[in-house]
Amino acid sequence: MHNKEPNKNTNNEENTSQVTDKVLPEPEDARAIANILKAVGVESFDTRVVAQLVEFVYKYIGEVLELSKTFAQYAQREDIKQEDVKLAISSLLSKSFTQPPSRDVLLQLCRERNAVPLPAVETYVGIQLPPKEFQLTTRNYQLKRKTTTESLASQELSETTGNTSVGESSSQRNQVEFSTMDTSE
């Protein structure tokens, strides 16, 4: 539960060992975040939530300020102005806070997609799966075939050495190459 007074600790373990522990006051940022949460209407929350939000806020503001510094430098200014910050926020908007598309875009998409008639269905038993390349159970490797020069070279080798174990040559022949197949993973 959330600590209201900074110097009060609710952890049972710390209560017993008060001699050794020194209770640190709650940092201002954490208190600010807690107030924001209450203002939005969240009544009860874990302390971990506050810590995560503080970290997120630091990271986000850091990114925004770095980007606005770049913009200010581009405009050959020493200090960051409000316009730089605004520009930085709007450029980072699409990267971090994606939202579903607006209603007009959605309705347009729907119209386009719904104009295509539904495909016919054949009678079958069980469930129909998509073509093999879209299933997750396809094999995602390919077997590499040896070329003729390589096979000649290995034959020479085997002749000169005299003894080749069956395992070696067969492993040379069936080199398995894990090519990156485009599965739907």
Next chain:
Amino acid sequence: MPNDLDSFLFRFVLEYLQRKGYKGAADALRNALASEVPEDFHNPPLDMDDQVRNFLEFFLFVREEEKGLVEDYGKIYRWIDGCLEVVRVELGQLTYPLLVYLYLDLIRRERYEESQKLLEEWAPKFFEQSVRDELFSLKGVRRREQLNDNPVSQLYLKHRREIFVSQYAFELLCDFLVEHRLTSVFRCIMEHFHVKMEKDSQVIGSEDSKSSIGFFPYQEFEVLQKNEIHWRPLKESDYIVQEQDSQPESHTTLEGNTVDSNEVHPSIPIPKYPVGSAMLESEDDKLRRVSLGIETLPSSLMYTFSNSYDDMNCVDISVDGSTIVAGFDDSFIRFWDGKECGQYRLVGGKPLIGHCGSIYSVSLSPCGRFFLSSSEDGTIRLWSTKLERDLVVYKGHLFPVWSVEFSPLSHYFVSCGHDRLGRLWTTDRIFPLRLFGGHYSDVETIRWHPNCCYIASGSSDRTCRLWDLRDGNSVRLFGPHSASVCSLVFSNDGKKLVVGLENGQIEFWDIVQGRRISRLEGHNGPIWCLDVSKDDIFFASGSSDCFVHLWNVQSLNNSLQSTLSRDQLLVKSFQTKDSAVYCTRFSRKNLLLVAGANL
């Protein structure tokens, strides 16, 4: 005198620009006319055109009157509260939207302290009703620039709010506003509301107006009411391969639904199954189905999951009661296979790994051998219970998918999610075939109609919609509800829709006529699951308040009241030992199966 007129006009234009917020233009004008603009002025010069003069006088008058908007709102609120019952109910539709619009107007004019004061004083009055979330969202709008980003403010500003009042009530309101000189409020009403006057005051029933005061697209509602719904069950020959199938009859009549006697042709291509197929109801199911009645209540069986309240999000039980699938927060899915229903201890529970986010919904196919899962990572996966692994990934939603359901005839499934769309898929295509867009907020739940021609979706914008699968259009709008929709179920005859809300209420809608049949205070918590027995006699609802209630549908048909008390419909109430109920399902033989997680 021309000088007076000019300076007056300059001042007027300057004030107008400032009021509308065009600071740049106002500054430019002020700089250009530095000496000629008077500081302030009271009366327009006498030699102006009458009409223009009236307008200017009104403008000045309004300018002076705008100081105390908060008190003005208070006056209106108290007056409406003190009116006659009938008038109060009608004008009560006005109070909440008026608060929102006044607040947005103040923000637009950059009068921030006043706007905060307005909200602090008057918002708590509306907290008990369904609009608490909207108010919190509006509280976050503190600056003019944020008006465009906030979804609630956009919703209110883009659409004019419709109000239905009788002429008498509206005249009373106008008289009050003029008498107390609340011109700014009057202007706000004229600008943002669409007042529809009805001759008699009984058009809007008192029940309806209490149901929701938030946003609702009334115009669309009126338009959609005119659509015809083909609700009858499918002809058996359309989805079962008959023995004498020699005549080349068209399997799919896509031209339209010909309503011949009691059945309907499917509007979308559906698969046909041979008679003994696992997808269909078997003869055994029909023979052994327990016929329910007031004397013969269904036997019920509950599976309780321990140590999973924090984790478990969804459960599904197959229609023969043998397989249970549960989805968890740690992106695992577990399923249990009971060989016959009624087993007291389930074996299995191996975690299936595939998704990368919490699982929000699972749905078993009618044959019980496959299931679908939808997750926070925006994908839907098809799993096989025999192979114990996933087979296909369906990507389309890029945002969390809240619900997925297999069609009763398999082959198709629908999903809905945070992106406000519902999608229709077939198992053999990895892209959706239809997109159902129209909701104003996330779509929480989606269900198939028994004849596979329609889909109902319920959303957190407090409405439900009925969609036609062939062209993807919305054919009905059900609303407004008093809270966001959590669960839905169609009655087996296809005529009724039962809606479970987040505040524990259950609403019944007649699909064919598009009107609300009645409302019921069902539970003390959100209703997570609903199901109707196969013969439409009972329906069961389960909620997070650890109860499963069994209700009688037939007495619903007989009663004419719009709000029913619990006792009228409640047949039996099962209290679980501290377990929130996630899934209630009537098996094909009318056995009530329930699954829940122990708190």
